[in-house]
Structure formats: structure tokens, C-alpha cells
Amino acid sequence: MELGWKRRGDTRVLEIKQNGDVPWLAYPVLENMEFLLHGFSTRLGGVSEGHLGSMNLSFSRGDREENVRENYGRIARAVGFLPEDLVFSHQTHTTNVRRADEADRGMGFTRPLEYSDVDGLITDCPGLVLATFYADCVPLFFVDPVKKAVGLSHSGWRGTAGKIGKVTVEAMCREFGSNPADIIGAVGPSICQDCYEVSEDVIEEFSSSFDDKYHDSLFYKKENGKYQLDLWKANELIMEEAGLKKQNIYVTDICTCCNPELLYSHRASGGKRGNLAAFLGIRRSM
Secondary structure (H helix, E strand, C coil): CCCCCCCCCCCCCCEEEEEEEEEEEEHHHHHHCCCCEEEEEECCCCCCCCCHHHCCCCCCCCHHHHHHHHHHHHHHHHHHHHHEEECCCEECCCCCEEEECCCCCCCCEEEEEECCCCCCEEEECCCCEEEEEEECCEEEEEEEEECEEEEEEEEHHHHCCCHHHHHHHHHHHHHHCCHHCCCEEEECCCCCCCEECCCHHHHHHHHCCCCCHHHHEEEEEEECCCCCCCHHHHHHHHHCCCCCCCHHHHECEEEECCCCCCCCCHHHHCCCCEEEEEEEEEECCC
16 A cells, blocks of 8 residues: 555555554564554544644544544554553653553543653553654664564754763663664654755754764765755664664664655644654564
8 A cells, every 4th residue: 555655765664554544654674573563553444623623633623522532542542552542752852761660551541641752662561552752753663573572762963962862771671671773763754855944053962973984975065055864864863873783773764854745743743733653562362
């Protein structure tokens, strides 16, 4: 199923799946792990209206609560989990990563969040489904098939400069005894370099965070004094720095900003948009 997607390059890293009227994106490499469930929503298949149409998964973008809850019910049925098992992040562009346990089940969906400033979540608890939210920033999926543990982190430019991907891997090693060499990492649908123009102050942050030898592959300056920044490559490098094997890293081929009819994009919409969500969890059957 293509739905008119614009993809980057020739490699098909993500596949489009559909259950009824609800499509979502998935990585075949993760689909093949029986203990795991995961997905990344599109803006299609929901009930929200106007610039929020239609699969808005945010309670804070001005949507009716009943619409958002209906949308969660639809995407949950499609991907294969219960909304009551969700654990939400509280994204403020930090590098804070929190371990989610049984006591967190439903946090953000069935009851208010009891924490703040959490851009990354990790768990080894079967039945929990981690959820993080997007409209151009980078979703980072981490799966340890040996320890049966997962991590899911939101990485905007600040989180990327702060290397939240590495922080997430370190948290999995500390909490679950994960070996980075065993971890599968995936960079999720987000804004591509061609679409991501940034100012010099952002580049200064990246210049200090990444070795000089990587600068040419991460950004370039334009005649207007602005830069084009590659968050995909940056997060790939961060995963390698964290100890993941290059062959275990999968980088998105789908840009949110290039596909504004299919995905929410803050840049493409001028801020008039809903939220996408990434989901990652361990099946109860474990």
C-alpha cells in the first residue's frame, strides 16, 4: 500500500500496514520479533476534523477529548494493544529517560501523568506500551531481543545535540543489563535534511556535540546564512557511538515534512497540526 508516499532513496526501510481504515508504519525487522509490538501512526483513519484531521493523538492541540480517545481506540486495535496499557512521555526536549514499570500502566491515558520532563521511556514489563509524540522530531526505537527490553525516545534538535539516543542505551544497560551490541535501533519518520533549515546557533550546538570529521555529513551552509541539518544521520552516529552495531541500525526513508497529507508536520503546516505517535511494547504472551 503506497498512498502516494514520498520516500528518500531506493531502500524501503519502513512498510505501510493497514487494519480496516487505519494505516500505520512499521519496520519489518521489528515485525519479525514475536515478543514485540510497535508502530508509528499516520494522520489517516481517525475522527478529528480540520487541521487536526484525522488521527490526532494529542490531548493538548485543541481537539475534543472524545475524538482523541476514539483515535486511540482505533490505532490501538489496528496495531494490537489496549489503550489502557499505554505509558506516555512528557516531552520538553530534555535528555531525561524514565523506566516504566507496572505501576505506570495507563499513565497519561487513563490517569494524569505523575512525572514531567521525560523525553525517553524504557521498560522490560510485558503488556506495557510506551508512547512518544511527533510532528517532525525524531522517534528513536531501541529493542534488546536478548533481555527482552525496549526503549523509545523523542529526539528533536536539542535532544539530538544532547544525544538522548545514547542516554537511552545507557539506561537500558544500567536497568536491564543490556549489551549495546545486542540492541536493534531504528530512527523513525521525521523531518529530512532537505526540509530542515536551521540557524547558526543550532549548528553551534551540533558542532560542539559531534567530532569535526562528521560535520560535513551532518550540515551545510547556504547562501542565506542558514544551514540544512541532517537529524537522521546525527542519530545514526549517536547509536553507533552508544555501541550499536552498524548492521543493527535502521534509518527511516520517510520524511514527515515531505508527506504532509499523510503525516503531521509542524514545518509544513506552520504549526496547525495534530500529533503522531510512536508505540513500542512487549507482548503479554511473553
